[in-house]
Amino acid sequence: MDGRVVERLGGDGEGAARAWLSGVCEPGDEAAWRLVARLGAEGAAEAVRRGRVPGGLGITEKKLAGWRTRAEAFDLDGVLFLAEKVGGRVLTPGDPGWPTTLDQLDESAPLMLWIRGRGDMRQLCLRSVSVVGARAASPYGRRLAAELGAEMAERGWTVVSGGALGVDGEAHRGALAADGVTIAVLANGVDVPYPPRHAGLFAEIARTGLLVSEWPLASHPTRPRFLVRNRVIAALTKGTVVVEADLRSGALNTAHRARDLGRHLMAFPGPVTSVMSRGCHDLLRSTPPAARLVTCAEDVIEEVGSIGEGLDRPHGGPVLPRDHLDPDSRSVLEAVPATPSGAPAHAIAASAAVDLPTARSRLSLLAATGFIDRTRTGWRLRPAP
Known part of the structure; x- marks a missing residue:
């Protein structure tokens, strides 16, 4: 060796x-x-x-x-x-970057972690929240996950999820679109892009955040491994948010792990007719409720943040989804036309009175959260359903 x-x-x-x-x-x-x-x-x-x-x-x-x-x-x-070759490294208990919250898993605690990325994992997890949910998420669930990921990242929180299709992927994308940090905890090697369609997403996470796994490089996932890795997602963070999940969703396994570890557990409500929200509603209607109902990033921060954090929201709350946006994002959104052809980024930047890099980052965020669509010639407002 x-x-x-x-x-x-x-x-x-x-x-x-x-x-x-x-x-x-x-x-x-x-x-x-x-x-x-x-x-x-x-x-x-x-x-x-x-x-x-x-x-x-x-x-x-x-x-x-x-x-x-x-x-x-x-x-x-x-x-x-x-x-x-891929910039990976080994992290073991006692290393400076080891998240000591993992030790609370007792005899099921990881022996070590394979890491891909440059961040200090322990520091990133001190102010983190996990966002989990269904792979077969509805458009509602995907939008909520992207919005939550972006809003938490903008407020300086690390977004942790499992890199899967659906809610996981959208939470990661939302955090990246807001120039934030996100950690993907995988059930396979940190060099194996699974699912394959997330190869680009994983490359971006490795560049700005962390890919984490207990399995060596070149390892491929199996069904039991997804459930095993869920305990790490739950243990790393201050709390877990279930965005959308059916009664048999693996996300509920993460939720129960978080609850057993004494972490904050939160769930988004969905339409009562939605099969994909039955798991969330089951958490909320249990006696006593297993999870706290949340509807936005401020609700989540009120649960997992320091005393008083998240309580400075305007009385009455926002009346439109765009009221959650930061000033630059709102300015850029106002400058995006509704015409089918759209407008290029430089024209939108000029109209919004922001520099081009800011315009591009906000356009990516607005697209990830469902406000706008990209066309062949630029960007346009997404038609109302």
């Missing part, structure tokens, strides 16, 4: 051992956590290699045989090479 690669990506032998264990023991395995707690990562790795582990840890012969089978096939050097 190239010691220089280990030093850059994982630090000492303990970090390298945890990286090796991530490819041998499935994340979330409490028996693996107990083994590391007993012997340390290097001792645990050596015990697995030898096939001799202490008793009383819940490690059956079948489980140990499975670990050893994986160990024979796992190429840590190859994974470290891939990590270095």
